[in-house]
Amino acid sequence: xxxxxxxxxxxxxxxxxxxxxxxLGIGDDAAILRAPGDLAIVWTVDAHVEHVHFERTWLSWExxxxxxFMAAASDVSAMGASPWCALGALSLPxxxxxxxxxxxxxxxxxxxxxxxxRIVGGNLSAGAIxxxxxxxxxxxxxxxxxxxxxxGDGLWICGEVGLAAAGLRALALGHSAxxxxxxxxxxxxxxxxxxAGLAMGRTAHAAxxxxxxxxxxxxxxxxASGVCVAIDLALLVAHGGDALARAAxxxxxxxxxxxxxxxxxxxxxxxxxxxxxxxxxxxDVREGMGVYVRDERGERRxxxxxxxxxxxxx
Amino acid sequence: xxxxxxxxxxxxxxxxxxxxxxxLGIGDDAAILRAPGDLAIVWTVDAHVEHVHFERTWLSWExxxxxxFMAAASDVSAMGASPWCALGALSLPxxxxxxxxxxxxxxxxxxxxxxxxRIVGGNLSAGAIxxxxxxxxxxxxxxxxxxxxxxGDGLWICGEVGLAAAGLRALALGHSAxxxxxxxxxxxxxxxxxxAGLAMGRTAHAAxxxxxxxxxxxxxxxxASGVCVAIDLALLVAHGGDALARAAxxxxxxxxxxxxxxxxxxxxxxxxxxxxxxxxxxxDVREGMGVYVRDERGERRxxxxxxxxxxxxx
Numbered sequence: 001x002x003x004x005x006x007x008x009x010x011x012x013x014x015x016x017x018x019x020x021x022x023x024l025g026i027g028d029d030a031a032i033l034r035a036p037g038d039l040a041i042v043w044t045v046d047a048h049v050e051h052v053h054f055e056r057t058w059l060s061w062e063x064x065x066x067x068x069f070m071a072a073a074s075d076v077s078a079m080g081a082s083p084w085c086a087l088g089a090l091s092l093p094x095x096x097x098x099x100x101x102x103x104x105x106x107x108x109x110x111x112x113x114x115x116x117x118r119i120v121g122g123n124l125s126a127g128a129i130x131x132x133x134x135x136x137x138x139x140x141x142x143x144x145x146x147x148x149x150x151x152g153d154g155l156w157i158c159g160e161v162g163l164a165a166a167g168l169r170a171l172a173l174g175h176s177a178x179x180x181x182x183x184x185x186x187x188x189x190x191x192x193x194x195x196a197g198l199a200m201g202r203t204a205h206a207a208x209x210x211x212x213x214x215x216x217x218x219x220x221x222x223x224a225s226g227v228c229v230a231i232d233l234a235l236l237v238a239h240g241g242d243a244l245a246r247a248a249x250x251x252x253x254x255x256x257x258x259x260x261x262x263x264x265x266x267x268x269x270x271x272x273x274x275x276x277x278x279x280x281x282x283x284d285v286r287e288g289m290g291v292y293v294r295d296e297r298g299e300r301r302x303x304x305x306x307x308x309x310x311x312x313x314x
Numbered sequence: 315x316x317x318x319x320x321x322x323x324x325x326x327x328x329x330x331x332x333x334x335x336x337x338l339g340i341g342d343d344a345a346i347l348r349a350p351g352d353l354a355i356v357w358t359v360d361a362h363v364e365h366v367h368f369e370r371t372w373l374s375w376e377x378x379x380x381x382x383f384m385a386a387a388s389d390v391s392a393m394g395a396s397p398w399c400a401l402g403a404l405s406l407p408x409x410x411x412x413x414x415x416x417x418x419x420x421x422x423x424x425x426x427x428x429x430x431x432r433i434v435g436g437n438l439s440a441g442a443i444x445x446x447x448x449x450x451x452x453x454x455x456x457x458x459x460x461x462x463x464x465x466g467d468g469l470w471i472c473g474e475v476g477l478a479a480a481g482l483r484a485l486a487l488g489h490s491a492x493x494x495x496x497x498x499x500x501x502x503x504x505x506x507x508x509x510a511g512l513a514m515g516r517t518a519h520a521a522x523x524x525x526x527x528x529x530x531x532x533x534x535x536x537x538a539s540g541v542c543v544a545i546d547l548a549l550l551v552a553h554g555g556d557a558l559a560r561a562a563x564x565x566x567x568x569x570x571x572x573x574x575x576x577x578x579x580x581x582x583x584x585x586x587x588x589x590x591x592x593x594x595x596x597x598d599v600r601e602g603m604g605v606y607v608r609d610e611r612g613e614r615r616x617x618x619x620x621x622x623x624x625x626x627x628x
Contacts, residue, residue, distance in 0.1 A: 030358035037351030044344035
């Protein structure tokens with residue numbers, strides 16, 4: 001009965017969409033959609049798991065719904081697509097109250113609205129831990145993959161890198177100074193990059209979103225494209241600006257390390273031979289393989305240190 | 315690194331599909347699809363959660379992958395659609411070995427093959443409990459909803475009801491007699507009803523799959539359609555046959571109660587004015603509301619007792 005009432009509540013909250021090819025939303029065995037015939041569909045799923053991706057003390061339930069949604073929507077933006085509609089599967093322990101549940105749904109709705117997507121269904125179940133799994137469908141005239149980066153392309157970025165990792169670290173350490181506020185917000189409320197994703201249009205040769213860390217994710221792009229990517233640290237630090245420097249200092253971390261290895265900001269990175277609206281250049285694409293960084297000391301190959309979604313590193 | 319290797323393994327196992335409108339499968343930010351323009355898309359997600367839907371001692375890892383996939387695919391069949399492609403999000407604790415992981419994936423693949431669907435992506439994460447979340451896209455010329463049942467329609471069923479619940483009860487009680495073997499198999503390896511789903515074609519006015527119990531799910535259909543549904547217990551018991559009777563006796567349950575309230579067989583139930591290939595008639599649709607059963611003692615309204623996916627009831 002409780003599940004039934006909650007589904008009813010979601011149906012009211014998310015609305016019954018009958019536009020944009022959505023023929024039926026919440027309330028049946030499945031949602032019914034019609035994709036415009038001339039667009040490609042991109043499709044992703046992402047799970048947000050308690051004790052792995054977050055602790056309850058680190059964010060509000062609304063934040064929880066919001067960021068779990070954005071992590072999934074980001075994959076769609078990274079393909080140069082517009083988020084179209086979404087399903088949310090929620091596993092919730094009994095101690096998550098109806099009010100908490102509503103806050104999670106509010107967060108999902110806010111995030112969906114921010115990317116102009118509709119939530120058209122989902123699944124509710126019990127579970128010993130909170131798990132929010134979001135699947136998003138997006139539409140695009142041309143999907144941009146990880147492969148396709150060409151030698152001579154610039155490496156372009158839209159959005160912060162490292163700030164969310166500084167925020168996560170602050171939360172894990174219990175810091176709450178004014179200097180980490182923006183970083184905490186970056187972690188709790190990742191900014192959608194839909195406009196930037198669309199701006200990649202026909203210009204970008206390859207793209208990826210930074211969920212696991214810049215070196216790690218750019219490494220995926222380089223490998224898929226069969227190229228080497230070199231990141232200019234001066235450009236990267238300039239891009240990060242004062243907020244990253246201050247947050248890094250507050251949590252006792254190196255801003256360059258945060259920028260290179262911090263995940264969950266969901267910045268977009270693209271390889272392109274021409275500038276892209278809203279993107280800053282931070283490097284270039286060359287022959288070879290792997291990821292290099294260069295600074296006044298010269299150039300060296302870097303490996304991803306493997307961003308841990310959970311634990312702060314010492 | 316382990317996640318990377320596991321994704322690579324899934325990519326090998328599930329194959330790189332380049333047919334049926336699948337342009338890109340596993341390995342990028344999202345899958346890329348092209349839906350045939352004249353078909354509706356139906357879309358669902360379902361979670362299979364340890365300690366809620368199963369205990370590890372009740373099934374093999376391959377069963378686990380298989381049944382989690384079928385539960386989601388069933389929602390697509392219930393809309394009269396063909397499963398097209400799927401994403402699987404797996405949250406796995408550290409003690410789930412690489413071998414266990416492969417067995418889960420084998421089960422997903424077997425299930426996908428059984429319904430002619432392709433697994434085109436997913437998500438891997440850690441988690442304190444095993445959670446397998448499957449999203450399925452299906453295609454159909456005409457989606458059949460819960461609403462639409464008309465007064466005078468027959469109520470038709472394809473597949474067992476109650477057998478899986480008997481099997482679950484046997485597993486929970488530790489029974490392993492020959493008399494419960496079919497019931498245990500019904501729970502571990504639910505039979506896909508794709509052909510039956512397609513057979514509903516233009517004939518069925520409304521349909522649903524039985525995941526929570528016949529009375530509960532038919533109640534949803536009745537409510538959505540604004541009608542009353544009457545189930546003939548003699549027809550239902552005849553449909554259940556000897557296997558249900560024997561399994562019910564072995565686990566000390568009433569076969570009629572199992573058939574009315576047992577979930578997870580994923581039978582399809584349709585309201586139709588004409589017979590449907592592969593379906594048996596078990597009742598009819600009338601004016602009014604709610605679900606009634608009739609037997610030699612007469613007719614009475616029944617409420618769903620609420621099938622508990624986990625605990626056997628005493």
